[in-house]
Amino acid sequence: MRADARKNRDHLLAVARVAVAEQGADASLRDIARRADVALPTLYRHFPTREALLDALLREGFDALADRAAALEASDPPEGALVAWLRDCVALAREYRGVTELMAAAIADPDSALHTSCVTMRAAGTRLLTRAQDGGAARADLDGAELFALVAALAWLGDHGSFVPFADHLFTVITDAVLTGGADRGAEEERH
Missing domain, CATH: 1.10.10 (Arc Repressor Mutant, subunit A)
Incomplete structure (x- = not known):
């Protein structure tokens, strides 16, 4: 060019x-x-197309999330790595209002300009989830597609003004449900 x-x-x-x-x-x-x-x-x-523009905007962030997952995997305990990556992923999705619907559609459409970026991001999260599951830190009955859906749901909250005040608390509730020791950890965090 x-x-x-x-x-x-x-x-x-x-x-x-x-x-x-x-x-x-x-x-x-x-x-x-x-x-x-x-x-x-x-x-x-x-x-x-609009999708090509959004892909260009999001690809940098999605690639950074994939790199972040690899760094967390190499340096952090499985539980902490998964939660930190989820927080970063939700923050990126919230950055652009309305993008969660596009991400959800793109993941299922191989012809979508966003498909490859979304698949890469989901794979990074899946690796962190599997690592946490292998270490007994996360529920065994959850897969990468469901984790991606949880990210989309949590990001959706940030797109809707009336739910924004609940977003951080609900993030903790969801991560507590994903992590096997979550309920005790969440109660401990709220006491402090």
């Missing part, structure tokens, strides 16, 4: 990141092009 084309693409992504954070995954592509001071065909030349 030519340097000027790369610069335009990076600028479009920076503008889109702000617009999607403000307006959600349904942010107007026309508005993004206007804010970036480019013609709409320029936006479409770089990102032919």
Whole structure:
């Protein structure tokens, strides 16, 4: 890619990141092009669909989550690694309002531009879950797809204003349900 084309693409992504954070995954592509001071065909030349634009925005975060999972796996106890990664994953999904629905659809659609990124992220979480299960720290009756669904549900809470005040507490409730020693740990955390 030519340097000027790369610069335009990076600028479009920076503008889109702000617009999607403000307006959600349904942010107007026309508005993004206007804010970036480019013609709409320029936006479409770089990102032919909304999903392609969202994939470019999310891929960096999803790749970082996969790297974070590997680092946590190498350095943290299984229970702590899983909870830390889940917290980071939910935070990323909450960053862009409305993206949880797209992630859920993309994971099941191999033709989706977001599919590979979502599968990579789910695989990273699955490895952490399996490690915690192998160590007896997490429920054995949960799989990576269900863990991904829990992330989506927790992120969804952050997309809905009336539920935001409950989001942190419910994150603890859910992680306590996933972890085998969770109820005792959650009660201990709330006492402090």
